Amino acid sequence: MAVRLIGYGLSTLRDPRPAEAGALLAAGCHAVFLDITHRTSSPRPARDAAFRYVRPGDCIVIVRFSRFASGLRNLHDLLHQLDDARVGLRSLEEPIDTTAPDGDLVIRAVDATLQLQAAWIAEVTTEGQAAARARGQRLGSPPKLTPEQADLARQMHAAGHPAPSIAAMLKVATSTIYRLVRQPSAPDTAEDSAP
Known part of the structure; x- marks a missing residue:
């Protein structure tokens, strides 16, 4: 049984791309879902509909990753969602196809990149906090009172x-x-406690 190709595209109001739907149809997609939005971080109802439409063995075809996911964490989550549903993902402009024999390398590479990014951010944050403490800066939110x-x-x-x-x-x-009122009050200063 042939793999069903389901297209997904994104057009922004600033950068309308009617050609994106044409490219997906030309790639052999039998259905195309297209979100039209004013920014790439907006909700994606058409993408959600495409995810509901696919069935195991299908492949979602996109033009490129930047129009599919809103960032690395979102891409990670979407790839795992598709993998769990046994649905592939193929990009027309990037050499990425999770249905290929080495397709699981894409998911592992995104996982590793996300872990590296998290470790890097944690290290930079820790170093920044240590430097701030060394300068005598108070960390955290300012007191409310x-x-x-x-x-x-x-x-x-x-x-x-x-x-x-x-x-x-x-x-x-x-x-x-x-x-x-649940916290003990600050100790009196020498000036306050002086007779």
């Missing part, structure tokens, strides 16, 4: 004011006040 506001919130809560009203007065979330 100044030390004075935090002291005021603790005093008001101890005096019986409800957390939601304290939060409204200080323009923070109620959960911020609850977290604050």
Whole structure:
């Protein structure tokens, strides 16, 4: 039984490509799904429809990967989704065909690239954090309240004011006040504790 070829293309409003559908039909696709969008990161209802349409043994044909996936992580996920469904993927402009005898190399190469990218980002992030700490920079989100506001919130809560009203007065979330009153207050400074 011949492999069914299902075409998928993407046209942006800035770069309409009616020729893309023609190229997919010329490649022998018996059905073509085409998304038309204003940017490549937009939802892809036609691609989703193509994924629902295919059956095991089919092959999705694309013009090139940049019009199929919105990035490396998305490409990784789509390749694995197709592989799990036993559906191939072939690009017309790139020498990539997962139905070829060595087609699993494409998936393994994307997996390895994604792992390398994640390791690289983690290493750069760790080095950047270490350098920031060495310069004395505080990491993480800035505190929601100044030390004075935090002291005021603790005093008001101890005096019986409800957390939601304290939060409204200080323009923070109620959960911020609850977290604050559960934490021990900062130790008194020598100046504060001096007789």
